[in-house]
Amino acid sequence: MSQQPTMQEQALLNHIKRLERSGDEHLAVQVHLSKLIAFKTLPECVNVAITMMKRVAKVHDASLFQLANEDIFLVYHRGCVAQIDETLGRLSRVLKEDPFFSDGPAAEQEFCSHFDFAGGYEDLVGRAEALLEEKVKADSALRHNGGRRAEKRPLSLAGLAAVEKAITQADLSTMTSRQPVCEVDEDGRPLVLFHELFTSISALTDTLLPDENVFADRWLFQYLTAQLDQRMLAWLGKNDDATLRHTFSLNINIASLLSPRFLEFDGQLDQKRRNTIILELQIHDVFADVTRYLFAREFLLDRGYRICLDGVNELSLPFVHRSDLGAELVKLQWSPNLRRQIEGKQGAPIRAAIERITAPRIIFTRCESDDAIELGHELGVCLFQGFFLDHLLKEKITREEAAERLGAALSRHRQMTAPAAAAASS
Incomplete structure (x- = not known):
């Protein structure tokens, strides 16, 4: 029953x-x-x-x-x-x-x-x-909170049309964000190596369609990101931003790399500029059509671009062979649970995969705390990206100084709450 x-x-x-x-x-x-x-x-x-x-x-x-x-x-x-x-x-x-x-x-x-x-x-x-x-x-x-449900319904056909229209009309100069990828040595001070350029479809849909979930169908979401790729490539071809004159990375679909728009963008660059562009490819996109990826890889390497495999987590990491796939970098998603996994029964295959990929070629992404950097250093990883690094750069402090500030703030919080707790229990 x-x-x-x-x-x-x-x-x-x-x-x-x-x-x-x-x-x-x-x-x-x-x-x-x-x-x-x-x-x-x-x-x-x-x-x-x-x-x-x-x-x-x-x-x-x-x-x-x-x-x-x-x-x-x-x-x-x-x-x-x-x-x-x-x-x-x-x-x-x-x-x-x-x-x-x-x-x-x-x-x-x-x-x-x-x-x-x-x-x-x-x-x-x-x-x-x-x-x-x-x-x-x-x-x-x-x-x-007004009776709104946390669960969103899948994207409707009308919603899809609205998002597509918004993408074609969007001003990417106001929608494009830049997040640094940093090297953090033992001194704890981050050094920016390059910036990732990205435009958030989720932010766009949250404004247009707050009750619809654009992530409900992975392939529909990939279709929308492919539409956004075309707009991004056109914008990059016309943009003279100083940021773009240095090394930067761009998250892009494999299908977009083989499109006329990318060939047009590629034709506007000289060899020196191509060498400074890192193309980030989602690992599920790579494995969805390996034949297409292998062709795109040879084309990109021949033209002088660098490849980074993105979207790798602790479950998919053991299946990623960086050198065989022709990638220079691999982005591994950090999570608060990652340390427990590495110290548990899954630790051996994860450590073996990091050693095979080569730790200095791995970027810890989504880093939200100092533990991400500490764990990375224990594994030999020195490249990081995420809100915690953004905070260190904004405040111009080291990870140790950030930890000290957090510890002091927690101590003040405990001192303030202790008298109230004592009064409540008496």
Whole structure:
């Protein structure tokens, strides 16, 4: 039996209370899909996990609840515990490549919370009540913010037309951002090596279509970025910005590199200028059509451009062979969870991949804290990009000075909150 997705938390609590008298016959499990890191961002992966649980629930007449926090709660008869455990084991194996499971058995235990009506009924009710309270608070916050849902609907045909029109009419001089890629040595002071030029489609669509999700379909998003590539190439061909006279990188689709617009742009450059341009290609674009990439690679290298593979994360890193793909640089996405993975069971293949690629050729991107630089240095990486580097450059400080300022701010915060906490407890 499966409940409808509306107010599942209340339905779960009601169901548990109805089974109180016959509780000794039942067990429950909360599957924490919300704890996933990489797969949680892929709806199709979550749907497969939910389908696996729905099938076992249907076969064994268990009650399944899909919670607002993306977890699954299953209440089932004690007699089918072996079948339920088998499905949970299969689910963990299917999801094992998610970074959450980098801690091995400890993460697998944390992935599922088990409850026994016999002896643990109060804990089960407490968990259901806490989930309901969390849902009520979330709904209240949603109403307070005007009733707008966090989930956006997929981009409609009308929305697609509006975005395409906006791209053709956009003033790229006001939409184009520049983010530095820096070298950070042991002294902690960033040195700008080059800037990445990019125009954010998400920022454009947030203004035009705040309720539609341009990322819902990867290939539709790539189509829109290809349209933006054409405008960017035309703008670069006419622009005399001083920034463009030095080394810069440009994120671009492979199809755009083989378009008449790129050939026109290429024809306006001399060999010296081509040598200063780094073309960033998304790794999924490379593997989507390797034949096209290999042709584009030979063309670009012959013309003197440099290639950087972008969009690489800890899961795809072991499959990236930089030298075989003819790339000079690889961008690896840093995340707060990366250190735990490297120190866990996934550490060996990640370290081996970094060694194979050559650490000085890797750029840590999306760096939001000093830990990104510290971890990079431990691995031999010295190139970084992200908001933390932007902050260091803006404030003209080293990473050590930034850490000291943060520590001082946290100390002041603790000193201010301690008296209030003491008063509240008295």
